[in-house]
Each structure stands twice: as C-alpha cells, then as structure tokens.
Amino acid sequence: MEKFNKIKTMVLTVDGNKVVAASPDVLTNQRRLGRRHTLEIYNNSDIAVLFGGEDVTLESGMPILPNESRMFPVDDPEAIYLIAEKPADVVIAEYCV
Numbered sequence: 001m002e003k004f005n006k007i008k009t010m011v012l013t014v015d016g017n018k019v020v021a022a023s024p025d026v027l028t029n030q031r032r033l034g035r036r037h038t039l040e041i042y043n044n045s046d047i048a049v050l051f052g053g054e055d056v057t058l059e060s061g062m063p064i065l066p067n068e069s070r071m072f073p074v075d076d077p078e079a080i081y082l083i084a085e086k087p088a089d090v091v092i093a094e095y096c097v
Helices: none
Strands: 006-014 036-043 049-052 062-064 069-073 081-083 088-096
Touching: 006 081, 036 049
Parallel strands: none
Antiparallel strands: 006 088, 036 069, 036 088, 049 062, 049 081
16 A cells, blocks of 8 residues: 555545535545545444445445455545445544545
8 A cells, every 4th residue: 555644534424415525625625635536435333334426326336344454446436336235334544645
C-alpha cells in the first residue's frame, strides 16, 4: 500500500437505499485530509453489505460478509456505493496522502 499521511474513520449505516462510501469531509472536498488513495470498508454487522458503482442494487452488488473488510485503491470520492437488505453498520477508513 502507498504511504499515507492521514486516516479518516467513521461509522456509516447502510440500508436499502444506496449510499456512497465516503466521509462528509471527502465528499465536500475538504483538502485538509489530502487526496484519498485507498478506501477500506469493514462490515461490522450480522448481514452482508453489498458494494458496487453508482448503479448498485441488492441484486447486482458484490458482498462484504459480516466481520470482513475490503480495500479499494481509489481516489474518486464517489467510486464505491453500498447497499444492504436491512440497516447494517460498516466502518470506513479513508487513507489520504
């Protein structure tokens, strides 16, 4: 993994409405964090959380199983979306340079 200067973590609740996997700081382009180069998503719930692009659905999403994490090398704040059948908490970590 590329070296990072800052890390931003937050809990995000995912449900039947897709949500972008990014903190408000990254979405509003606040440069104090720097450029995000890696996104890590940890599923802290008891059901699968599904990820995909902006067109993700419950049928098309790829699963992140309970207590698993996935890392994505991405700097576009709106590259990864999440959805779940019922409310589920995930922890996102944004590694910034």
